[in-house]
Amino acid sequence: MTRYEPVIGLEVHVELQTASKIFCHSSTAFGGDPNNHVCPVCLGLPGTLPVLNRNVVEAAIMVGLSLNCSVARFCKFDRKHYFYPDLPKNYQISQYDLPIAYDGYLDVEDEDGQPVRIGITRVHMEEDAGKLLHQGTIATTPYSLVDYNRTGVPLLEIVSEPDMRSPQEARAYLDKLKTIIQYTGVSDCRMEEGSLRCDANVSVRVRGSDTFGTKTEIKNMNSFRALQKAVQYEIERQIECLETGERIVQETRTWDETRGVTLSMRSKEEAHDYRYFPEPDLVPIVISPLWIEEITQQLPELPDARCCRYMDAYKLPAYDAGVLTSSKELGNYFEECVSLYPQPKTVSNWLMGELLRLLNDTNSEIGEARVRPAQLAGMLALIDKGTISGKLAKEVFEEMFRTGKDAQAVVKEKGLEQISDEASINAVIEQVIADHPGPVSDYRAGKERALGFMVGQVMKLTRGKANPGLVNRLLKDRLG
């Protein structure tokens, strides 16, 4: 691996969440009975014509701006031709030589935490195709049905420069891209639902070489993890080829998730000639500086800026700020919590430690969390008041996460209220002294460590409910 350097570029498709499709009034809603979200236009019936949805252009400009792209003053649509039953016109309306945005970048970190800038070649608008339904597999089905609900749903294709040098970097780029687009609000970017799709161009070359090796295009990766694994596999496969003197063929390969391998789909020779030409049914799009300015005004704060603000305003470490801003909703959650409980680092610790762990364990997302920011803030206040100990608070929080109940209610129900009553604690202390004469004399003989053991015994007997600070002081007093 060290002799070789991988070169990776990604082509990402993102479905835009506009209410209607890119060229007609049909709904873009996900799911629904087959062929229910269709009309003569998106079905490409004879004589119908596309009319561009203005919201798609605005979303594209917004994404272009948030990826530091130049926005075209003039762009147009083109027809991309290929015959396939899920494509009702047998051409896709896309953008060929004049994309709406170009020459952008985004910054990620490599494995060593060093900043890397990944160039973005272009962002263009196009229409999605439909979906084929088979009985069993495509190879054995006696017939196939077509669902055109997705046909004409607006897509952005975002093409990166071949700037990534490892599968981890590719993953980091895709993560960052997803985060930025989610921040703009134009797409939910769910790879599992297909609202974010990614193809990878992969080649390897001898380190230090200034020319690229022969590349392959990898398709059919259905998760972020799959992307990383597929790219890793493909790099290793290509290096193996080079090592054994085999020729790498320029081709499209598909990722086989179950076998964990990439397989040849079609070679360059079999590649489509898309016969692009300007779409004559649509007029060119002229984008005025004023329009770009208006959209710039509407741009939300993006993750990098938010991250800086967290470090600046909340004095959070870079790592915390990075994690908290990695999703728009997590950042919002954090900010809401801090507005009620203004100790940013404490809130950050709870979010990064407990909340993210619980979300991960339950394989759920922040939006689905039953425990709301105000409830976490309430719980943190209970710790401060001494009602619960920091240690027990984790148990309380887990219960809040599970049930959505307030901290107060959980504490009551489970009898987890902290014991801060001196008389009760002294009673326990007496028992511990009686049970452990050894450590008592050790302590009196000057062995400070023995005190810790005694505190632990008190906590054990109170099932962790005793106020640890108080226990400490009372023990010292008693033994002193």
Next chain:
Amino acid sequence: MEICELTAHKLHNLLTSKEIRAEEVCLAVFKRINQVEDKVKAYLSLVREEALEKARAVDRKIDRGEAISPLAGIPVALKDNLCTKGLKTTCASKILYNFVPPYNATVVDKLRQEDAVITGKTNMDEFAMGSSTENSAFQKTCNPWSLDCVPGGSSGGSAAAVAAGEAICALGSDTGGSIRQPAAFCGVVGMKPTYGTVSRYGLVAFASSLDQIGPFARDVTDCALMLNAISGHDSMDSTSVPTELPDYRNALVEDIDGFRIGVPAEYFAAGLDDRVRRVIEEAITVLEQRGARVEETTLPHTEYALSTYYIIAPAEASSNLARYDGVRYGYRVEEAEDVVDMFSRTRSRGFGAEVKRRVMLGTYALSAGYYDAYYLKALKVRTLIRRDFERAFEKFDFLISPTTPSTAFRFGEKVDDPLTMYLSDVFTLAVNLAGLPGVSIPAGFVDGMPVGLQLIGKPFSESTLLRAAYTFEQSTAHHLKRPPLTGEVK
């Protein structure tokens, strides 16, 4: 003159003065259809009952004392590439033999709003590709002036229907002359408006950047009324112009005194039938007598129009016709090994020879490695052709030429030689490439066959063209002649 041979504006007067009823008009047209349709074969489908119902509804409006629109109760035929909700729209192609659109073309809705009476769908060259209507997958339409001649094309059915009294007016589509050429051959008025004047929504596309819907009529006044009804912005067609268009009736003024008319020398060159030339020269004399100043001019890139057209139009057609694959509607072969085989067999059997020829030409022109040499080059020449016109219009109000190099030819005469067939549109193609308005009006006869005079205007100068055409028409009687419907049917 019989009812079915009258003009729309005359019938409108008779309807509003209650001298005639819309039902009578409709019955008269269908009677004529019964009498002559087996000879002319202008229609692919007829909707007699719906037409009569609509006519009676117009009569009720008149009885109630309501005002009616100029086309109310007027029988109008539609070319079969205009989508009609619930009514078969075949483009005269086997591949769409059973296609029933669930929507109307915008022009059809507009005509219905005007209470026009739709008679049926007319024959055409398959997907509007042709100049004789011989490329219809279903039947040959005959020229009412001589049944052994073609009516022209591709809107031959619409032209023949109007000429034969089988409709009062009609709609066609014009991609390279498909309204003007059959209008000339059949002795009626036919206009291709400026690109963007009439919505293309619901017109089954041949070549999107060239296609334009337009009227056939017996005289210029009817042409103006039809244009009024169908023109205007449509939010369903991004290429339709968003500007307010004039009332074309205001253009019906008998005065062209001082108009400057250019006669492009290239349109009078070799290939033009001498007898046609003489008819056009007489027409020029008429215009001069009415006070117009006529001068020769030049459109230097004319000789490239035909080859430019036959790159651009097939390129767009190859794309537009890709959707006919048997998956969703229309013809599909019964037996196929897999989906690719189904596509291929469906298209091989569903399309006729000329359509396949153009799909292949266009596919080739757009292919990797050929795009620059063909399609891109053609776009550049198209710009040069447009500039030729722009330069001429700096000096002239409009241009005139023969619509076609000859009068209607006989069946089979050119069908085996595509290039000769393509040449019959040589005077009309450039107008589409430049997106200009053009109108063909009856200018006289050669051996009993009509000759068309073409007027070509600046973009959106339909009013100027109509005014000149109207003045010419008022000075001549060619438009009053009706065809004998004789000749030998082959």
